[in-house]
Amino acid sequence: MTTPLQLSRGQVLAHRRRVGALDERLVSGADSLRHAAWAGLTDSVPRAALLSIHARVAGTTPSALDDPTLVQVWGPRFSAYVVAAADLAVFTLGRLAPSEARRRFAEDLADRLEAFLDGRGLPYGQAGRGVGVHPNQLRYAATTGRVLIRWDGARQPTVRTVPPPGTDAGDARLELVRRYLHVLGPGTAEGFARWAGLYARAAAPAFDALRPELTLVRTDVGDAWVLARDEPDLRADPGPAAPARLLPSGDAFSLLHGRDRELLVPDAAQRAALWTSRVWPGAVLVEGEVAGTWRRAEDRVTVSPWHLLSAAAREAVEREAASLPLPGLGGPVGVRWDE
Template sequence: MVSVDRAQVMAYRIAALGLAERVEMRPADLPVLDLGVQEYTPGSARVALAARTSGPLTDDRLITVWAARGAPHLHRRADLAALVKQLWPISDADATSRIQSGQIPDGMKLGLEAFRATADAFREVVHESMPRGDVSTEVSKRVPRALTYECRSCQARHIAGNVWQHSGLPGGVEVQSRGKDATLGPIPSAPPRPEENEGIGDLILTYLRFLGPATPLEVGKYLGSSTAEMKSAWPVKRLAEVTVDGKRKWLPAGAADDLAGASRPEGVRFVPAMDALLQSRDRDVLVPDRDQQKEVWRRLGNPGAILIDGEIAGVWRAKLAGRKRVDLTVTAFGKLPAGRRRQIEAESAEVARAREVPEATVAFE
């Protein structure tokens, strides 16, 4: 059995996620698109792509949909038929876990029926590009009342956000834009709503290929499900058992050699908030220091992370200065020598490229 420490796991994940070496590929050809790239804030998905490829960042083979945990992710259009079945809950208990909410205590008990009813409502409503608020109003009218709650600010009943977003992909809906003028639209040639889950084992393997070694606990948290549900679907015959700092975890069969042979990368990367690297739920592996963890993962408004030689060495935030530049503020977890600062300043050009402005400035705190 392969036994490694957390530093070796970091080296493995950074290589698997395409952060060890920037390549020249179109975005849809990047391996990380097997997992999906989350759009946490406007432009953050482009920053994630720029950290991995020097090629153009637009690709019409990609589409933004509500995917894992109902969060907006870039995925390949060609993958949607399989993805929608992989993300469909495996049981009523799984469905209830994914849509737990104090807003709809009775609605979450509907389990799979909550997903079916909401997905069907989306398909009845969304036939063209529509403002998100209009879609919400019409979908809310069509779902069981238990899935809606009374909104005091606008004095209307709205469908709860968790079931709404979890049901978007099976409802055939793409996220066309976000923010004040957010719009939704029908996925061209959308795959049908699933009748049951198909491929949960493949989805678990994908998570482990990029964010392993891991356990059912971490995969459950990633999907918004429970450990018990993931244990029931754990594809043990397709996995290899390893230990990380003495703890038993799993990888896809055949990946143990990649884990053992991974070498620590060199260089700097700006990774955005909720980049795939930051999505793993074993945060002690990513950032051992608990105070530093609080800087990376906040209750509201996560910053991006600075990678230096394969370790998370600080956080960063960005502010656009019109269409001229992006101003970056870097807060390091330790002292940065002059050479490191120059590396960070050079790498900031990739953030400017992603944000479609001519230049970036860097301020160190």
Template sequence: MDWLLAARMQANCLARPVNEAGPGGVADVVRRTGGLQAQTWRGAAYAVRARSTSTVLADVAHAQSVDRSVVRGWFMRGTLQLVAVEDAGPLLGLLGPKLIKDTERRFGELGLPADVRARAADVLEEYLLAHGPSNRAQLADVLVAAGLIAEPKGQAVYALIRYAGLLGRVCYGPGETWVAVSSWLGKPLELSGDVEDLARRYLHAYGPATARDFATWSALSVPTARRAVEAVATESFEVDGVSVVAVDDLPGCRDLRMLGEFDAYLLGYQNRFQELPIAIFPGGGMLRPAVIEAGRAIGSWTHADLSVDVFDGRPDLSAELTDLARFAG
């Protein structure tokens, strides 16, 4: 099992293969990993740091808001992700319809039938095309004025913005604002993608893994994920009675790395082949900053003071702590 975790660590770019500085380095990391979890901007930024050697914190915002080589929106699992701009259309073409279908019950609870959602997507896009980056309060007022929701508070506002995002019409702009995709990126997204290509890219970034891992990461159905994985896998291994497949046979990375919250490495699998302690995975959808070595979680840490709680071994953290300071500037 140790070799599996080390191989996964290398596949997920945690050997820090990206040496380019600036927004180009950010885009390279995002491209290689197939996307980074971005519930928090800080989490996405520190995921870039853990996979590159020359980027700095400001580069991540520059790549998204100025260079626009990466885009923040709702992609895998319907959660916020930072993806390469060329991947946004294919991802939404493959995942968007199922993610919308999977949210139907919640839309019903919020009183948002299909016709209201469709009209809201039009209204939001039209407003953003005319006014540029806008925050939640501004978009809530627009939806109320259009008669689509009764009041500018509550979860319906975010649900409608997210719905427009899953259609490929809205994404995040600077900070916590939203923009019309067609103006922000210069053209509409082409919503088409190939599931086998996505499976291949997943295995490059997360393998060795299973079809259920791919389904968990993407939110595709297990049968769809299984067919795609079986079509593209070139290597097969047995680990604790579980068959895992890959497209590369990697020697593995045994480095120590300090990951930010919600790191993609710990969210990319149905079976992590390790138990995460409560200090890292307290429940309630939270995933705190972790210290990993050779792919295994050995501790947790906090951004505020860089304090570390190591619960396995006595690792040398000096290089990582120095690099965290370099990255933050």
């Protein structure tokens, strides 16, 4: 039996921050946007994807999501996601159901939607009625890779169709597993299924198929798998962490479930504050550790720290808040400390 590679909590979190560009922002550009969206950017909370990019890419502007290299889809768990256009197949076909009947349903729905829209983009309520289904069912058509959305949080999503990606669904599923393990690893088949919004029976075969590319590791929360190519980075000494980052609700760094949350936030009470039963708050990173939560209302950010922060740390958090690239505000964002 293979002896698992022992990894400390510090090694795992340092690796996740490095691959997630959370220790040092990337230079502005299309390659950096794709890097920031490597595991997808959840956008179910308005502006979340924009703020996730800002946490990773220097010079992010309020119009960053308009970059032609990005698209918006119903992605994992049928949530609104921003992904690189080059990776559309990974986050759509990668989640296509293995059942032949479900695949036919998704393809038929995409065919009907394409015929009805005839090149137009329409609010999804109108589009759903036009093809004779509840609008929410259009989310299933998204797994074909042929449906894009545009949603700003204020109105109904607009839907449009595009040509199908020229990628095999099985290959897309394998790449989706790789993205999960690279950004959120160590991981398990069960963890991947919850993250991707798949049934366990659909996720397990892809995980098994990748075993030649994986290394078994042991962490404080149990045994799991990492990409073998990530092992050198996981063994590396942690570098300097950023003074502060404000990660929005659903950011890839904190998009965890079950015991995986214990590694990021060991304290049970703090976990309950970050992963609430309703809309999650954002996570405040201070020198690489989650140090509290934050919420925003217009130009005011309320920060709830979990422990006493130094004056330097508070200043770093306030600088991050003031730099948030939010459109339509009359001035910089201010911080209210909820202590």
